[in-house]
Amino acid sequence: MPSFQSYFFEKAIKLSVKRTLRKGVKGKGMDEKRQMLDAAARRLGKLPKNCQVTPLEIEGLYAEWITSGLNSQLADKVILYLHGGGYALCSANTHRPLAARIGKAAGVKVLFPEYRLAPEHPFPAAIEDAVTVYRWLLHQGYDPANIIFAGDSAGGGLSIATALVLRDQNEPLPAAIVLLSPWVDLTSSGESYRKNEGLDPYLSLKAVREAVHMYAGKEAPDHPLISPVYADLSGLPPLFIQAGNHEILQSDAETLAAQARKAGVPVRMKIWQGMWHVWQIGGDALPEAKKAIWEIGNFVRNTFEKGRSGS
Secondary structure, three states: OOOHHHHHHHHHHHHHHHHHHHOOHHHOOHHHHHHHHHHHHHHHOOOOOOOEEEEEEEOOEEEEEEEOOOOHHHOOOEEEEEOOOOOOOOOHHHHHHHHHHHHHHHOOEEEEEOOOOOOOOOOOHHHHHHHHHHHHHHHOOOOHHHEEEEEEOHHHHHHHHHHHHHHHOOOOOOOEEEEEOOOOOOOOOOOHHHHOOOOOOOOOHHHHHHHHHHHHOOOOOOOOOOOHHHOOOOOOOOEEEEEEOOOOOHHHHHHHHHHHHHOOOOEEEEEEOOOOOOHHHHHHHOHHHHHHHHHHHHHHHHHHHHHHHOO
């Protein structure tokens, strides 16, 4: 049963979204929308204590190493985190606290790149950037078995698409992929797009379709690298999926899990009752967010420990 705090948290999100719409965000350009999101995140987002952020550049892309509560036995492990935002919005400023908490829960460092965004850079720019960053990690000496992909929403879809490209090019794959409310069906065909339209405090079908148009460009939205639920998922590493039953992307997570299992991919999925799109970003203020992040950290640690023991 959802916590008492979650009830008020969800109501506050809905009120905030309505206020933002009343201020005329719909009429603003993409740059202004991004600046507004970054400014709000800087006011509200708090990093864990003793978190260290080290900026770097990877082949022209801005990126950050995020370290918080590093386990010395896992010093050679890394989470490559790909942020959400419909492939058009968000940045390290909006998602750094979430990535930092996941890294702290797992006891490993996080590499957070800012990939190119639509509509200026539609498909496949984001995938190209994610592949570039992963190859950079390999060139730095990181073993693929010591890397885990993680991403929320569009970042979840991007994580799967990146792994598919690497697989098709016969490159080594990461040890696992962690997905938070993954956006993996840009055709919006799932039942939850209609069923949860009024429940989801963040997303609407209209907003999702606008994002599809910006990212897909001239490509069909059922392209397997745009909507990985239509891809052959065989050969992918284990998937760990979290989604909520109040979000319109619930069907995306369920369909992805079913397709992956059919392809022989190990899957652990949990649908959280009463939770909305990427509720994990609620951090310490929301009990369900703390628990979800703890479960992610536990999965990451177990994955790396199994790899280290050779089991």
